[in-house]
Amino acid sequence: MHVSQLFIHPLKSAAGLSLESMLIEPRGPQHDRRWMLIDDNGRFVSGRELGALVKLSAIGTTRGLQLAWQGETLQVPRPANDAPRYRVSLWKDEINAALAEPAAHGWLSQRLQRPVRLVYMDEQAARPADPKYADPRQEVSFADGFPLLLVSEAAVEEVNQKAGGGIDARRFRPNIVVSGCAAHAEDSWKRLRIGELEFHNVKPCVRCVFTTVDADSGERDPRGEPLRSLKEYRRSERGITFGVNLIAVGAGRIALGNRVTVLE
Template sequence: MHVASLHLYPLKSCAPLDADTLDITPRGPAGDRRWLVVDDTGRFITARQRNEMVGIRALPDGDGLRLDAPGRPTLRVPVPLPDAPRRPVVIWNDTVHAQDAGDAAADWLSAWLGTPARLVHMDAGARRAVDPDYAAPGDEVSFADAYPLLVISQAALDGLNARLASPVPMARFRPNLVVAGSAAHAEDGWRRVRIGGIEFDAVKACTRCVFTTLDPATMTRDADGEPLRTLMEYRRTPKGVTFGMNLIPRGTGVLRVGDAVVPLA
């Protein structure tokens, strides 16, 4: 087994970036989901609420971020200064005191999404713990849904697409790592895995939602509810429909496309 592809999401719910390497930190890949869009109450906005989120291309730009979207002017957003205002933002059941990225970014996002929105940044001072039911004391996560990384086997997607009338891309599932050379859903059985020179705990299968029905190319949802409808036929568990495995790193370093993947437990 080996790493077939690597993916980064600088802004939560934005378009994915393909990468040759990922620099793994305790919170997950460096630069992954360190930016978040929130509404005027401070609650997070994702493509679950606003399809247009997946149309935003957020590119690392020096110490900041460059935002692009169809028909919108490009905006460069610098990383907020250490003394920038902080605001409490809510992501799921967590409250994070994140840095506000300023009015220019807020205006740009509000115009694109058609609703009041602000951009916030997670620096070293913004802390968010991983669910203690699945983590060790001190484990942290970015603005990802719940865990530092997500891995999916390519064979899992191939098996799903064999059941669908219209195949879907891996982008529907937003993994950081795609693994080739395994059986479909081999990751379900992992408890600890070494990828390249880094070990990870495989802590919880990823439960899937309506986000999978959103076509990132068109920013519209599949009218027939696919691929979630088909996944319900063979991937339903007591905790929901699962597809992929959440990982917590137990070391730091660089992952590369082609790295070996070795289950340890």
């Protein structure tokens, strides 16, 4: 088994970036989901209700965020340490995030055609992972719940066969895609090694309507796929699951082609 694809999503729910290698930090992959949009109430905005977000390109750097929308670009500087802060809500968590400059709010609101504000997760914006599944000292970015998400190529191929095609791995917003195993073999892995770095599988990933949003057009699949097919064979007590959430043991770099070894 080996790593066949790597992705990060610097802005939550925006377009993913394909990488050749990935630096794993305590909160997850470097630059992954460190930025997020919020509404007027401070609640996070995602592709579940705003599918057009997937058409927004976002590249994270140590200096800030580079946005691109239909040929227009904007450079957003990383907020300073004394930047205004805002208490934002992401599912059940509240995070003291840093606000981006006002020009970014206006630029994004105009293009997405709804009022939004852009926030950044700096070192002061601590967010622990769910203590039911992780050490209470484990932190996570603006990802839905855990630092990393892994899916297998075989699982994507299987749902394509059942759904009639048109579904690629990007629909599932993974960080790591693995080739060379059976469909959903990842469900049974407890510990694995990718390259020289060890990972723990903490729980299956429960899926929602965001999987029905086309990764290029931002439009909902008129068939309701792949969720419609997944309901038939991936429903469990947790919900409809696809892929697994991981936590890295330590920090390091992984790359395309790295061998994947199941340790337990």
